[in-house]
Amino acid sequence: MTIRLIGYSFSGIVMRVIICLKELCIPYELDPPASYKSLKDEDYIANKHPFGKIPVLFDGDFKITESRAICRYLASKYQGKHNDTILIPNNIHKARLVDQFISYELSYYDPPLSKLIYQEKVIKSLNRDQDPEVIKQAHEELAKVLDVFEKLLEGKEYLNGEYSLADLFLCPSTYYVYDAGHSDLWDNRPNVKKWWNRLYNRDAVKKSFEDTKSFWESNPKF
Amino acid sequence: MTIRLIGYSASYPTLRVIICLKELGLPYELEPPASYQSLKDEDFIANKHPFGKMPVLFDGDFRITESRAICRYLASKYQGKHNDIILIPKDVHKAGLVDQFISYELSYYDPPLSKLVYQEKFAKKFFNKDPDPEIIKQAHEELAKVLDVYEKLLEGKEYLNGEYSLADLVLCPGTNYVYGAGHSDLWDNRPNVKNWWSRLCNRDANKKSFEEIKSFWENN
Numbered sequence: 499m500t501i502r503l504i505g506y507s508f509s510g511i512v513m514r515v516i517i518c519l520k521e522l523c524i525p526y527e528l529d530p531p532a533s534y535k536s537l538k539d540e541d542y543i544a545n546k547h548p549f550g551k552i553p554v555l556f557d558g559d560f561k562i563t564e565s566r567a568i569c570r571y572l573a574s575k576y577q578g579k580h581n582d583t584i585l586i587p588n589n590i591h592k593a594r595l596v597d598q599f600i601s602y603e604l605s606y607y608d609p610p611l612s613k614l615i616y617q618e619k620v621i622k623s624l625n626r627d628q629d630p631e632v633i634k635q636a637h638e639e640l641a642k643v644l645d646v647f648e649k650l651l652e653g654k655e656y657l658n659g660e661y662s663l664a665d666l667f668l669c670p671s672t673y674y675v676y677d678a679g680h681s682d683l684w685d686n687r688p689n690v691k692k693w694w695n696r697l698y699n700r701d702a703v704k705k706s707f708e709d710t711k712s713f714w715e716s717n718p719k720f
Numbered sequence: 721m722t723i724r725l726i727g728y729s730a731s732y733p734t735l736r737v738i739i740c741l742k743e744l745g746l747p748y749e750l751e752p753p754a755s756y757q758s759l760k761d762e763d764f765i766a767n768k769h770p771f772g773k774m775p776v777l778f779d780g781d782f783r784i785t786e787s788r789a790i791c792r793y794l795a796s797k798y799q800g801k802h803n804d805i806i807l808i809p810k811d812v813h814k815a816g817l818v819d820q821f822i823s824y825e826l827s828y829y830d831p832p833l834s835k836l837v838y839q840e841k842f843a844k845k846f847f848n849k850d851p852d853p854e855i856i857k858q859a860h861e862e863l864a865k866v867l868d869v870y871e872k873l874l875e876g877k878e879y880l881n882g883e884y885s886l887a888d889l890v891l892c893p894g895t896n897y898v899y900g901a902g903h904s905d906l907w908d909n910r911p912n913v914k915n916w917w918s919r920l921c922n923r924d925a926n927k928k929s930f931e932e933i934k935s936f937w938e939n940n
Contacts, residue, residue: 548869549828562816564823571816591782594793601786604826606771646770 501526504546505553508713510615510670511565512553513706517666518569520702523580566600569663585663592658599657599664607647610639611671618678637680644683644690651689655696665693669703673710723748726768727775730936732837732893733787734775735929739889740791742925745802788822791886807886814881821880821887828869832862833894840901841937860903867906867913874912878919892920896930 503526505512519526531537537550546554547563555568562568573585587593613636617628657664684694697703725748727734741748753759759772768776769785777790784790795807809815836859839851880887907917920926
């Protein structure tokens with residue numbers, strides 16, 4: 499039975515799961531909800547996500563929510579089955595360092611990045627005024643985080659040496675912010691720049707970004 | 721070689737790891753940093769935590785940071801070795817759901833909880849700031865809505881994923897603080913949540929850890 503993924507492909511959070519499915523060569527069907535409002539319907543909350551969010555993944559009868567948990571599940575169950583891509587190393591020490599880097603992404607990288615996405619993508623599309631002070635602060639906060647990442651990536655191709663979920667998770671949001679006038683944050687740091695180029699050029703990542711690009715071109719004011 | 725844990729037992733991310741170590745029957749040494757300020761020293765940042773945070777755990781030469789990642793490591797490596805406690809199920813579907821519930825804790829439960837922990841426990845004592853009643857009120861209301869969802873999630877279950885797991889453990893320290901700081905109604909007014917919190921409070925590892933913290937606060 500094919501995997502069913504409920505969500506919008508242009509949502510950075512859903513894109514994490516899409517990239518993961520593509521990396522592991524797992525076929526899936528994307529099932530976009532009727533609208534963002536429908537996520538708060540009683541039926542959705544009872545049968546899909548108790549907090550009314552996307553994505554939600556069905557693997558046969560098994561339902562799982564929350565993008566990072568979904569990706570961990572897909573990696574645990576399917577990695578190595580359709581191709582050689584390993585997203586969570588088998589060695590315990592390496593695997594838990596991947597968890598550590600995922601936590602860095604969650605705790606330090608994502609907060610300023612999300613603020614920038616909100617200002618640069620969401621507010622703009624709602625035709626409201628951006629807040630330059632918030633943008634400036636978030637940009638500066640992210641700069642400090644990327645200074646740390648510059649050191650973490652010294653002598654490494656990816657955060658944990660080899661490509662893993664830790665790199666995958668930050669691809670969608672990075673893509674959005676990089677493209678929205680903040681590319682200097684990554685381009686001004688040699689290790690970070692090379693790392694982002696490597697990520698950007700992975701087939702699964704490229705394909706997912708292309709799908710999203712055509713969505714935004716057809717729906718600039720979504 | 722004994723596990724070395726760098727952190728303050730009163731800081732609830734460190735307390736998460738302490739509870740995990742106790743649950744798994746693992747001996748460890750707690751090493752409090754000289755001060756919060758020392759976390760920003762060049763040496764700490766270079767050799768302990770690149771973002772200047774705690775806790776940090778050393779298992780022999782292996783170093784790992786970030787409390788939930790540390791707990792996952794300890795469970796993966798040691799669960800079942802010293803006792804029967806299983807924190808991450810072996811079955812891939814059950815383990816996936818434990819990850820899902822850890823994500824609910826991170827995304828929905830912890831944000832209002834941590835605001836209340838800061839306002840009620842740390843603001844005045846450590847930072848000489850008066851608690852902000854508006855923030856407390858908003859966080860209390862936000863946490864109430866989250867606990868309404870947890871009330872349904874716990875229907876017919878003793879723990880979030882049926883059996884006790886990391887998903888329950890990770891929220892114990894912060895809950896203990898906020899429950900004891902005048903917000904117990906949030907848990908006590910919801911029958912499933914109340915029973916679940918009672919069960920958690922009565923676990924040996926939690927009881928011991930909460931006792932240790934109590935004496936910290938009484939002396940400071």
